[in-house]
Amino acid sequence: MSDSPKPQLGQIVKITRGRDNNKYAVIIGVLDSRFLLIADGDKRKFDQPKKKNILHLQLQDAISMEVVDSLKETGRVTNGKLRFAINKFADSQQTEAQEKGD
Incomplete structure (x- = not known):
């Protein structure tokens, strides 16, 4: 893992x-080096994404290929797909x- 991993779509x-502390979301847009657009498909729909400072987010190692493919193909992603990716x-x-606890 590098010092400053680059955020990626999906x-x-x-x-x-x-307000959404400790909740998960999916990156649906990278505005610049500081701000991202995130949505969770539930409270934050795709059409009303949250603009978030990257310093207020913890990037996870997981990238949802379903979301990435959908964004590349149509420029959109359904809220159901976002919820599915997070779940x-x-x-x-x-x-x-x-498994660690066993």
Whole structure:
């Protein structure tokens, strides 16, 4: 892992500041080196993404290829796909935690 990993479209992030603290979201846009657009498909829909400072996010190693493919093909992604990507990631985190605990 490099010192400053570059955020990528479709990447899962954990929000570390603000109202949505400790929630997960998906990067649906990179505005510049400091700001990203994130959405979770639930409270934050694709059409109303949250502009977030990268310092307030924890980039996760997971990138949802479904979201990336959809953004590349149509420039959009459904809120259902965003929710699915986050739930899939959350499930994999839980599974890892359980395996470590066994």
